[in-house]
Amino acid sequence: MQMPKAPAKLSTACLLLATYTVIVFHIPFFQHVFQHLEGGWNAVLIIVSAFLLMLGVDFIVYLLLLYLGRIVGKCVLSFTMMGNAVMLYFVNSYGVLITKSMMGNVLGTQYSEASSFFSWAFVAYILLAGVPPCIYLFVRRIDYGSLRRFLSTIGITILIIVATLCANMNNVLWIDKHSKELGSLIAPWSYIVNTIRHYNSQRKKNEKEILLPNGTIETESRDVCVLIIGESARRDHFHYYGYPRNTNPYTTADSLISLPAVAAATNTISAVKAMMQPQQDDKLYEILPNYLYRLGVEVLWRTSNWGEPPTHFPNYVKKSQLQEQYPNEEQKNYDGILLSGLEEEIRNCKKTKQFIVLHTYTNHGPSYSNNYPSAFEVFKPVCNTVEIAHAERGELLNAYDNSIVYTDYLIHTVINVLRAIPECRSCVLYMSDHGESLGENNLYMHGVPMVMAPKEQLEIPFLIWTNDQSIKVKQLAEVSQYSIYHSVLHFLGINSPVLKEGMSIFE
Numbered sequence: 214m215q216m217p218k219a220p221a222k223l224s225t226a227c228l229l230l231a232t233y234t235v236i237v238f239h240i241p242f243f244q245h246v247f248q249h250l251e252g253g254w255n256a257v258l259i260i261v262s263a264f265l266l267m268l269g270v271d272f273i274v275y276l277l278l279l280y281l282g283r284i285v286g287k288c289v290l291s292f293t294m295m296g297n298a299v300m301l302y303f304v305n306s307y308g309v310l311i312t313k314s315m316m317g318n319v320l321g322t323q324y325s326e327a328s329s330f331f332s333w334a335f336v337a338y339i340l341l342a343g344v345p346p347c348i349y350l351f352v353r354r355i356d357y358g359s360l361r362r363f364l365s366t367i368g369i370t371i372l373i374i375v376a377t378l379c380a381n382m383n384n385v386l387w388i389d390k391h392s393k394e395l396g397s398l399i400a401p402w403s404y405i406v407n408t409i410r411h412y413n414s415q416r417k418k419n420e421k422e423i424l425l426p427n428g429t430i431e432t433e434s435r436d437v438c439v440l441i442i443g444e445s446a447r448r449d450h451f452h453y454y455g456y457p458r459n460t461n462p463y464t465t466a467d468s469l470i471s472l473p474a475v476a477a478a479t480n481t482i483s484a485v486k487a488m489m490q491p492q493q494d495d496k497l498y499e500i501l502p503n504y505l506y507r508l509g510v511e512v513l514w515r516t517s518n519w520g521e522p523p524t525h526f527p528n529y530v531k532k533s534q535l536q537e538q539y540p541n542e543e544q545k546n547y548d549g550i551l552l553s554g555l556e557e558e559i560r561n562c563k564k565t566k567q568f569i570v571l572h573t574y575t576n577h578g579p580s581y582s583n584n585y586p587s588a589f590e591v592f593k594p595v596c597n598t599v600e601i602a603h604a605e606r607g608e609l610l611n612a613y614d615n616s617i618v619y620t621d622y623l624i625h626t627v628i629n630v631l632r633a634i635p636e637c638r639s640c641v642l643y644m645s646d647h648g649e650s651l652g653e654n655n656l657y658m659h660g661v662p663m664v665m666a667p668k669e670q671l672e673i674p675f676l677i678w679t680n681d682q683s684i685k686v687k688q689l690a691e692v693s694q695y696s697i698y699h700s701v702l703h704f705l706g707i708n709s710p711v712l713k714e715g716m717s718i719f720e
């Protein structure tokens with residue numbers, strides 16, 4: 214007589230299912246890791262850690278689902294197993310990465326298109342990879358155990374996860390660099406998270422900005438204001454603010470005025486939003502270029518970056534479009550491309566007022582030395598590795614400072630474009646979105662939450678040039694990013710209830 218098989222312990226069942234998930238559904242993930250490692254013990258550490266982390270996280274989630282959800286948990290888990298099998302089929306067959314836009318494609322696909330993906334291989338993936346764990350889930354009896362055992366298992370697993378994370382502190386930059394590809398290959402999180410992100414960004418895109426009260430153009434002069442948005446440029450590496458190295462050789466003779474500014478955030482999206490808003494607010498007000506365009510100002514936005522709030526004017530131009538338009542531009546792989554044909558854009562403008570935004574990328578890490586042409590390699594030697602935590606600090610600073618020199622060149626070139634059109638009353642405003650850490654307190658790059666953000670990430674440069682001798686720049690001890698809105702309205706002679714002259718940098 215056969216004895217009925219004893220039920221499996223909950224932790225055993227979850228460990229089995231988590232191991233199955235990590236091994237079967239993550240072959241493309243580990244292939245990607247293997248292809249992008251430089252070898253040595255650190256590579257072993259990364260591979261083992263990736264395995265342990267995924268195993269740990271899946272294990273905890275499965276425990277929670279099954280212990281708290283029982284039959285519902287089994288259904289949810291089976292659903293993700295089938296989803297993982299579908300994902301594995303698409304990743305292996307089409308080499309796709311499961312990103313937000315990919316999920317947008319998938320969710321927007323018509324049935325006729327979807328059926329064209331059908332193949333016997335697809336059925337095989339479902340039957341061989343997706344179905345077995347589902348059968349196990351519903352056939353194998355599970356002993357759920359006590360609450361105490363459940364909690365202590367979770368506690369131990371969290372400890373293992375934290376220890377693994379700590380062991381990888383030095384690999385943060387490697388992980389950061391590959392996070393997009395790797396994240397898109399982690400099942401089931403990639404398709405779940407990216408589905409949520411897709412719907413979130415759809416909602417954001419449709420988010421209505423709060424319209425601001427109407428304003429009127431009061432002056433008749435032909436005015437041009439160019440706003441250059443810097444990327445990760447920290448104030449104390451500009452010669453203007455006392456940096457001993459001359460990182461601003463090109464603008465020396467341009468009589469720039471420098472004001473000390475402070476970033477409203479340490480990430481691009483929030484900081485650029487702050488520069489486009491009249492005041493600090495979580496709500497989305499009509500951003501500066503949209504408002505100006507509605508009032509009859511000619512608006513041009515050129516970008517090699519991303520992250521700005523939704524724009525509502527026709528002349529929004531990406532770097533790739535400029536590269537197509539100006540294929541022979543010497544600096545077409547750098548931010549210099551943003552200046553191509555700029556003079557013609559200004560000369561051909563039919564309106565009296567013009568606002569131009571150049572959203573640059575030049576000082577973005579970790580590969581600072583990739584962001585400027587070799588002629589700008591003033592400080593040598595430079596580090597070329599993306600693992601900047603392991604780089605020689607002097608070489609890291611050299612690369613970063615060279616990127617500041619190139620930024621200075623870009624500002625100078627814009628000023629020269631405006632000088633060539635003396636009939637226009639013009640100004641250039643250069644402000645960075647946020648600063649950058651370069652190893653102080655073992656921090657690199659930016660994005661530290663505001664409550665604990667170091668000054669290197671918050672203190673930003675704000676440089677001003679104008680050919681209008683009658684307008685004076687106030688001597689301010691500190692300027693916020695919201696001052697851009699008011700200063701631009703002020704300079705372009707726009708009368709609006711939004712304009713607070715106290716927040717304008719112009720007297």
Ligand SMILES: [Zn+2]
Binds near residue numbers: 444481
């Ligand atoms: Zn940024």
